Amino acid sequence: MRIAYSVHDVRAAERRLMARVPEDALMLRAAAGLAAVCVRTLGRVSGARVVLLVGSGDNGGDALHAGARLARRGAGVRAVLLGGDRVHAGGLAALRRAGGRTVDPDQAAVALRRADLVVDGIVGIGGRGGLRPEAARVARQAAACGAPLVAVDLPSGIDADSGRVDGEAVRADVTVTFGAHKPGLLVDPGRGHAGVVHPVDIGLGPELAEATPVVRTLHHQEVADLLPVPGPESDKYRRGVVGVAAGSERYPGAAVLAVAGALRGGAGAVRYVGPPAEAVLARFPEVLVGTGRVQAWVAGSGLGDAPEARERLARALEDGVPTVVDADGLRMLDPAQRRGPRGPLVLTPHAGEAAALLGVARAEVEAQRLASVRRLARSTGATVLLKGSTTLIASPPGEGGADEDGGTVVANLNGSGWLATAGTGDVLAGLIGSLLAAGLAPADAAAVGAHLHGLAGALAPVPPTAGEVAEALPAAWGRLRDRG
Numbered sequence: 001m002r003i004a005y006s007v008h009d010v011r012a013a014e015r016r017l018m019a020r021v022p023e024d025a026l027m028l029r030a031a032a033g034l035a036a037v038c039v040r041t042l043g044r045v046s047g048a049r050v051v052l053l054v055g056s057g058d059n060g061g062d063a064l065h066a067g068a069r070l071a072r073r074g075a076g077v078r079a080v081l082l083g084g085d086r087v088h089a090g091g092l093a094a095l096r097r098a099g100g101r102t103v104d105p106d107q108a109a110v111a112l113r114r115a116d117l118v119v120d121g122i123v124g125i126g127g128r129g130g131l132r133p134e135a136a137r138v139a140r141q142a143a144a145c146g147a148p149l150v151a152v153d154l155p156s157g158i159d160a161d162s163g164r165v166d167g168e169a170v171r172a173d174v175t176v177t178f179g180a181h182k183p184g185l186l187v188d189p190g191r192g193h194a195g196v197v198h199p200v201d202i203g204l205g206p207e208l209a210e211a212t213p214v215v216r217t218l219h220h221q222e223v224a225d226l227l228p229v230p231g232p233e234s235d236k237y238r239r240g241v242v243g244v245a246a247g248s249e250r251y252p253g254a255a256v257l258a259v260a261g262a263l264r265g266g267a268g269a270v271r272y273v274g275p276p277a278e279a280v281l282a283r284f285p286e287v288l289v290g291t292g293r294v295q296a297w298v299a300g301s302g303l304g305d306a307p308e309a310r311e312r313l314a315r316a317l318e319d320g321v322p323t324v325v326d327a328d329g330l331r332m333l334d335p336a337q338r339r340g341p342r343g344p345l346v347l348t349p350h351a352g353e354a355a356a357l358l359g360v361a362r363a364e365v366e367a368q369r370l371a372s373v374r375r376l377a378r379s380t381g382a383t384v385l386l387k388g389s390t391t392l393i394a395s396p397p398g399e400g401g402a403d404e405d406g407g408t409v410v411a412n413l414n415g416s417g418w419l420a421t422a423g424t425g426d427v428l429a430g431l432i433g434s435l436l437a438a439g440l441a442p443a444d445a446a447a448v449g450a451h452l453h454g455l456a457g458a459l460a461p462v463p464p465t466a467g468e469v470a471e472a473l474p475a476a477w478g479r480l481r482d483r484g
Contacts, residue, residue: 001219004181007125007160013207030178031065033200037176046074051115055122056083059152063121064091071098080108108138115147120170122156130167131157139170151175155193162370163190179204183214186411187370188390213408223451224480228266228438239268240437243294245312246301252279254302254426260470261427265434296322298433300329301426317342322436326429344442345382383442391450395443410447414454423466428453452476
């Protein structure tokens with residue numbers, strides 16, 4: 001499990017800890033952890049050539065102190081001083097005492113040409129916007145040199161609180177983060193720049209105990225503990241019945257795939273309402289067809305534009321049970337249905353659908369995924385699962401511990417670009433609906449469904465079809481049970 005705190009809370013924790021420990025103690029702890037990861041990345045330290053990209057903030061100081069440690073072990077260390085005379089004085093003195101040398105930015109390309117490792121200490125967690133021109137030029141040279149790049153705390157140019165990238169930013173192979181994860185390491189597009197993230201404990205744990213995490217992930221044990229398990233007295237109705245109002249004569253596959261996800265989600269039975277029932281029964285003869293009591297609904301996938309499509313969605317919403325609304329159903333939701341009397345909603349938009357619901361451009365959602373999923377949960381009163389390589393799940397105010405500011409967002413990180421294929425969203429919607437029918441709370445159903453879906457994508461053949469992802473769900477359940 002990874003827990004990310006805001007920059008404000010991390011800095012406040014650091015100030016409280018620094019009031020009780022010697023000056024520079026936190027920086028030296030951070031530098032020791034950073035140097036250790038650099039050693040593992042290099043493999044051989046003596047004779048290795050290390051280039052530090054050093055800005056004017058504390059990240060530059062961390063890099064300089066870590067460079068001093070590497071120099072004492074025999075590495076040839078060069079520091080490109082992008083902060084001019086504002087770089088950390090203590091770190092610079094330590095590097096020079098250890099035999100390290102400094103390089104002007106204009107000479108960075110020469111030093112980088114022979115580098116075995118590059119350390120990015122340009123900008124700290126307080127940085128805003130992309131890299132400045134000189135730093136951007138040197139970062140491009142570092143990327144082109146081919147050496148592994150280790151970022152200090154956060155890749156420079158990434159917004160620590162949101163993962164937003166405005167302009168040029170460092171793309172790291174490894175990020176060494178201190179004290180706690182920052183949201184930008186868990187949320188795209190920043191996550192895509194971070195590479196492998198290594199946390200280093202510098203003693204902030206007790207100081208952050210009272211802070212509310214901004215983002216968290218679920219450990220596999222947490223997911224395993226949430227999986228619905230039938231008891232000795234269970235029957236198909238006690239296990240929960242999920243209704244599926246998906247698909248149409250034009251899009252029969254959406255119905256089949258939503259039902260496939262629902263059948264493998266843990267509920268006792270699936271009830272299908274609407275056309276094309278023949279296609280569903282041909283694939284899944286165990287499905288119940290026609291109206292009847294259900295504990296949750298899945299509505300929207302492949303409904304199309306036929307007049308009866310809105311009626312199918314409205315009937316599901318009027319039932320007063322938890323409902324997953326996906327795809328075409330999102331487009332059909334009007335403001336009264338979003339906020340009016342109904343059961344709990346789980347909305348499952350991709351970035352384009354979220355943009356339409358928010359009335360903004362898709363690019364804005366993609367750049368500000370964390371803010372967007374929170375805003376959508378707040379404006380609709382629904383649990384929102386924003387699809388993507390990092391899937392984000394936000395609860396509405398008053399549910400799942402969320403307050404008006406949004407509470408903690410759950411990030412699912414086991415997704416893959418291979419899941420970006422037609423029909424996988426239908427499978428996910430059915431899976432979440434079945435977990436709701438089995439009794440999971442909306443946020444838990446969304447988080448468990450996303451995790452199972454991502455794991456199934458990893459277990460399916462490559463490249464997978466949506467049907468193969470659905471077929472891999474039982475293996476994903478088994479993998480979670482075995483780990484648990």
